[in-house]
Amino acid sequence: MKKTINIVIAAAFAAGLAATQASAEIKLGLDTAPYPPFADQDASGNRTGFEIELGNAVCEAMGETCVWTPIAWDGIIPALTSGKIDAIFASMSITEERMKTIDFSDKYYNTPAALVAPKSMDVDGSPESMKGKVVGAQISTIHANYAEKYYKDVADSIKVNYQGFDEHNNDLVAGRLDAVIGDSLAFSDFLNSDVGKDFEIKAYLKDEAIFGKGVGVGLRKGDDELKAKFNEAIAKVRADGTYDAIAKKYFDFDIYGE
Structure with a gap:
């Protein structure tokens, strides 16, 4: 009987672990409205644009699976703080006012x-x-x-x-x-x-x-582990040439800025 109980517990644990792993995708929030050349959709519904490609590259550098999650802009910060999304990757400028509510990664571009x-x-x-x-x-x-x-x-x-x-x-x-x-x-x-x-x-x-001083990934306050992952991944794609390769598809100047 005890062996049976242990088997049941082990099975339940495995099922819970599998469910956790299956739900470990990082939900990247972006505006529902098109914002070319940063984010758009083609006729087939495929997401395109500088931020889409960069976001995918950053997630790959983190070794994480990310899912783009459209949110109306005026509700995107509440969606983050309530846990509906895990990060905002949507041309959100790093400002002191926003930092009262959320945190940010290092910047990944800056335009006036x-x-x-x-x-x-x-x-x-x-x-x-x-x-x-x-x-x-x-x-x-x-x-x-x-x-x-x-x-x-x-x-x-x-x-x-x-x-x-x-x-x-x-x-x-x-x-x-x-x-x-x-x-x-x-x-x-x-x-x-x-x-x-x-x-x-x-x-x-x-x-x-x-x-502010540029655009960064918006994150929940206290989510320091995810922030560190984004910072390391942004630095990695900057250093290995991935960032420049993506940027050159869309811009003829340094989008990263000073």
Whole structure:
């Protein structure tokens, strides 16, 4: 009887271990909205883009299995802190404000924020030049924070409820916005397209307190082991040439930044 019980216990333990191993995938959160050239989907539903390739390479360097998990941007930090995802790999800037709630890996790229407006419009990004204008930015982003800090008291209005990057670009083209704020590189496809040909970057915006020092992997506070794994893997792909090989597919400059 005792032997039978031991066999049952052993079987249960093995089943539990197998279940644990099967659920050991790292869920990488990314925005549900497309964000080329960082993250997008082709017609077949395959994920493409710089961050997708880099994220896959980092997971391989860690020796981990990762699963991309789309989350609406304004809910992506709550999804992390509640355990719905294990990490945010989605162009999230490392800022002091966010670090009150979550932790970050070392940076894996850094590009400046920009103000985009019609070529015919005389604006330079200063608060004075934005007087009477309607300014847009994606919800729950550092770009929305910048708009609220610098333009709230001078602009006719600021609209920072856009769920996706393309949404505020569409309103800019339609004339419902005078200017939009976003990542300078993320504007590239739009500005090089037929619909964006009449628009341009008017200013590169600076405020380290808002924009931080680069983009990193968002992690739960206290998840130090996973943070160490990401840092080691980022360093590894930087050192062995994998990072540069991926970056050169998308950019003709050093995306890693200073």
